[in-house]
Amino acid sequence: QVQLVESGGGLVQTGGSLMLSCAASGRTFTSGAMGWFRQPPGKEREFVGAISWRGGSTLYADSVKGRFTISRNNAKNTMYLQMNSLQPEDTAVYYCAADPEFRPNQMMDYIHVVNFWGQGTQVTVSS
Secondary structure, three states, X not given: OOEEEEEOOEEEEOOOOEEEXXXXXXXXXXXXEEEEEEEOOOOXXXXXXXXXXXXXXXXXXXXXXXXXXXXXXXXXXXXXXXXXXXXXXXXXEEEEEEEOOOOHHHHHHOHHHOOEEOOOEEEEEEO
């Protein structure tokens, strides 16, 4: 079993920055992908971005390209989401997820069958 724990959420003003972390425990990832998703108030959960665990290739949603950066530290089994130039529409509960079989594009396409999820962390951007 895999446990994913997000941290780093909070309240920030428009234009500000936050970094989220996702620590994985229970198994050491050597393949597959990890990703970030978010669920704005009253909306469906949506893909933000993902990173392959082995090669580090990344994929981002168009809405965050150029503003958000995903990275990982394999030794710490941790993934990060650096969010810059935050806008009120970025307000959401942010979830990390992982799947040992998926590539980043599959994390985007098959959100409903991604294997492991964290509990989520709230990010609120005030205008």
